Amino acid sequence: MSAFASSAPRLISTDDGSRAAAIAAAVEALGAGRLVALPTETVYGLGADATDGTAVAGIYAAKGRPSINPLISHVPDLAAAETHGRFDADARRLAQAFWPGPLTLVVPKQPGSPISDLATAGLDSVGLRVPANAVTRAVLAGLGRPVAAPSANRSGRISPTTAADVVAELGAKVAVVVDDGPCPVGVESTIVACLGDDVRLLRPGGVSRAEIEAVLGRPLDASPSGHDADASDEVLLAPGMMTSHYAPEAAVRLDAREVRAGEALLAFGPEPIAGQDQAVAVETLSATGDLTEAAANLFGALRRLDSSGAAAIAVMPIPAEGLGEAIRDRLARAAAPRG
Numbered sequence: 001m002s003a004f005a006s007s008a009p010r011l012i013s014t015d016d017g018s019r020a021a022a023i024a025a026a027v028e029a030l031g032a033g034r035l036v037a038l039p040t041e042t043v044y045g046l047g048a049d050a051t052d053g054t055a056v057a058g059i060y061a062a063k064g065r066p067s068i069n070p071l072i073s074h075v076p077d078l079a080a081a082e083t084h085g086r087f088d089a090d091a092r093r094l095a096q097a098f099w100p101g102p103l104t105l106v107v108p109k110q111p112g113s114p115i116s117d118l119a120t121a122g123l124d125s126v127g128l129r130v131p132a133n134a135v136t137r138a139v140l141a142g143l144g145r146p147v148a149a150p151s152a153n154r155s156g157r158i159s160p161t162t163a164a165d166v167v168a169e170l171g172a173k174v175a176v177v178v179d180d181g182p183c184p185v186g187v188e189s190t191i192v193a194c195l196g197d198d199v200r201l202l203r204p205g206g207v208s209r210a211e212i213e214a215v216l217g218r219p220l221d222a223s224p225s226g227h228d229a230d231a232s233d234e235v236l237l238a239p240g241m242m243t244s245h246y247a248p249e250a251a252v253r254l255d256a257r258e259v260r261a262g263e264a265l266l267a268f269g270p271e272p273i274a275g276q277d278q279a280v281a282v283e284t285l286s287a288t289g290d291l292t293e294a295a296a297n298l299f300g301a302l303r304r305l306d307s308s309g310a311a312a313i314a315v316m317p318i319p320a321e322g323l324g325e326a327i328r329d330r331l332a333r334a335a336a337p338r339g
């Protein structure tokens with residue numbers, strides 16, 4: 001048992017006068033090799049000093065995550081990112097357009113980068129991201145080292161979008177939780193690989209495919225990743241994209257046109273559907289059909305419906321455009337066969 005073990009994480013608020021103290025406490029804990037849950041615009045991350053292999057091992061242990069699955073390293077700006085990864089013209093253009101923001105770039109790892117092999121799962125590429133949350137960027141600048149951070153949930157479960165979700169998921173496995181309120185984007189970053197001639201979408205997320213293609217000035221190259229990929233391609237390109245993920249306790253039924261007996265409802269848009277009055281519980285992603293609002297509400301709504309005790313969650317159809325591609329990806333994984 002570690003000397004740091006305690007029954008509950010230290011929860012630090014960023015309210016009012018406490019912001020500087022919160023940043024200092026997070027920097028100190030990370031510098032001491034401890035795990036710190038950090039707010040980002042997408043979801044809360046479970047952070048550790050990416051250059052400290054022992055600290056990174058703690059992330060895999062806390063999440064129960066297979067260590068073949070590489071982690072994203074978070075840095076305060078593009079200049080810091082370029083010390084760890086090699087950016088070609090496309091990667092630099094994307095970074096300049098979307099950082100800080102919900103985009104992760106997978107690029108060749110710089111040979112001299114101190115990011116631990118455990119964080120990159122031994123690959124010769126590295127996933128880098130500059131998150132938009134101001135507190136977390138100050139922590140990254142203060143630490144002066146990259147922070148490896150997957151979503152702060154147990155492996156395979158729903159990603160946390162509030163500090164309370166983090167505590168519910170990980171409890172005392174995390175030393176410090178920095179509470180900066182709910183995450184405004186609500187789905188994880190879009191992951192784009194720039195590893196040669198192709199620019200590929202490895203995971204849809206908070207920046208839409210159309211926004212990325214507008215900056216590139218051409219369509220993304222066909223990607224074997226995503227929900228239409230076969231498993232061997234996923235292992236090759238984005239080892240983390242395991243088919244079952246984001247899984248609530250309840251079964252998930254997609255593109256539902258009616259609510260069946262015993263089901264809870266995840267609603268979208270203004271039109272009610274048959275059986276809605278009989279639903280065990282109802283959560284609405286967006287009453288107006290706004291996909292940005294729906295993304296921000298997705299994981300919290302899934303968590304609340306799951307705690308209703310319903311055996312299954314019926315999900316109304318969600319269009320695939322804009323952030324809808326990321327929402328549909330997460331829901332497809334939540335609905336995938338477990339085990």
Ligand code: TXA
Nearest residue numbers: 042045070125126127150151188189237238239240241
């Ligand atoms: O929004 C986000 O990206 C959040 C916040 C905390 O930043 N993080 C996040 O991390 O979603 P995680 O670990 O849940 O997902 C990271 C994904 C995994 O699917 C992993 O396989 C992929 O990034 N990844 C990381 N490095 C990679 C690499 N070198 N090559 C291919 N895929 C990589």
Ligand code: MG
Nearest residue numbers: 150151159188
């Ligand atoms: Mg995750």
